[in-house]
Amino acid sequence: MIKIKVPATSANVGVGFDCMGLAVSFYSTISFEESSERLEIVGCPKEFQTEDNLVYEAFVKGCDYLDKPVPNVKISIDTDVPVARGLGSSSVCVVAGLKAASAWFDNAISTDQLLVLATEMEGHPDNVTPAILGGLCVSFLDEQNRPVVVKYDVNEKLNFVALIPNYEVSTHKARKVLPKTMSYADAIHQVSRCAVMTKALELGDAHLIHEACDDRMHEPYRAKLIPDYAQAKAISEQSNGTMYISGSGSTMMAITPDEKSADDILKNAKDAFPDWKIRKMAVDLTGVQSEVIERGKVLHR
Numbered sequence: 045m046i047k048i049k050v051p052a053t054s055a056n057v058g059v060g061f062d063c064m065g066l067a068v069s070f071y072s073t074i075s076f077e078e079s080s081e082r083l084e085i086v087g088c089p090k091e092f093q094t095e096d097n098l099v100y101e102a103f104v105k106g107c108d109y110l111d112k113p114v115p116n117v118k119i120s121i122d123t124d125v126p127v128a129r130g131l132g133s134s135s136v137c138v139v140a141g142l143k144a145a146s147a148w149f150d151n152a153i154s155t156d157q158l159l160v161l162a163t164e165m166e167g168h169p170d171n172v173t174p175a176i177l178g179g180l181c182v183s184f185l186d187e188q189n190r191p192v193v194v195k196y197d198v199n200e201k202l203n204f205v206a207l208i209p210n211y212e213v214s215t216h217k218a219r220k221v222l223p224k225t226m227s228y229a230d231a232i233h234q235v236s237r238c239a240v241m242t243k244a245l246e247l248g249d250a251h252l253i254h255e256a257c258d259d260r261m262h263e264p265y266r267a268k269l270i271p272d273y274a275q276a277k278a279i280s281e282q283s284n285g286t287m288y289i290s291g292s293g294s295t296m297m298a299i300t301p302d303e304k305s306a307d308d309i310l311k312n313a314k315d316a317f318p319d320w321k322i323r324k325m326a327v328d329l330t331g332v333q334s335e336v337i338e339r340g341k342v343l344h345r
């Protein structure tokens with residue numbers, strides 16, 4: 045059996061639209077084993093238990109890339125990462141399927157190639173790069189459409205609180221509400237804050253994070269898709285937090301300078317939104333992990 049563990053990811057981190065992403069300690073574990081049937085899928089909503097399942101599509105893509113026949117497979121999904129909430133559930137599926145194909149055939153897909161294949165499937169690299177590499181990643185595509193990735197440190201004293209609403213926002217819908225162009229003035233505003241944000245996260249400088257995390261590319265448009273945005277932001281800011289929409293929403297992520305502030309946000313958000321999941325999260329530094337298990341023993345990772 046092959047077991048793949050993939051972290052959730054929080055894309056954009058406010059001002060890094062389509063280029064910045066953070067892996068967080070919230071995981072999906074997806075197992076792959078030989079089956080007598082061509083395809084069995086368990087552990088996900090019925091609507092996804094088909095050949096169109098993104099995990100399976102990625103597994104098939106990995107096999108095709110390696111020029112190997114697609115084996116009969118049972119896929120068991122055990123996930124904490126909610127669908128269409130801005131925590132990279134689609135990247136989890138893509139990365140898990142590709143990594144499983146690699147592990148099935150003796151780790152035949154290099155990390156660089158994994159990044160290329162995953163980005164092709166996801167359309168942009170900001171979720172898949174941290175899901176594969178862990179940590180805070182900034183990435184873009186070069187002229188051959190290959191991802192160029194840089195990792196940044198995130199100061200250990202920072203805390204992250206995810207406010208996960210009980211309603212979805214699909215990435216497709218959240219991209220449709222964006223304008224097609226932006227002014228030079230807004231581009232300057234954005235580029236400068238994105239660069240400062242990476243340093244502010246490394247320094248753990250809460251004041252600088254708050255100054256820098258002021259997006260003009262997506263958040264003003266997407267806030268309208270999240271009815272509780274203003275209240276969530278007020279709760280975060282009351283306790284020294286800086287809040288941004290995680291990925292395309294609906295999750296909102298608060299960054300705090302210390303644990304006490306994170307605990308306060310956790311409590312106040314739970315009181316205000318009793319039906320939501322509110323979770324403290326750390327940065328995941330490892331990215332995707334695989335294990336090949338036979339008769340209960342891990343043969344290799």
Ligand SMILES: Nc1ncnc2c1ncn2[C@@H]1O[C@H](COP(=O)(O)OP(=O)(O)OP(=O)(O)O)[C@@H](O)[C@H]1O
Pocket residue numbers: 053055088089092097098099121123126127128129130131132133134135137171213214215216290291292293
């Ligand atoms: N457990 C799952 N099994 C199969 N498919 C899934 C599963 N979880 C997510 N998906 C796929 O991912 C899609 C959701 O992707 P979408 O990009 O809208 O949201 P997200 O990845 O959770 O958010 P974001 O990209 O903003 O972080 C679903 O429609 C489905 O196709």
Ligand SMILES: N[C@@H](CCO)C(=O)O
Pocket residue numbers: 055056061062063168170171215218219262291292
């Ligand atoms: N960068 C993407 C992340 C969601 O997949 C977006 O904001 O649309």
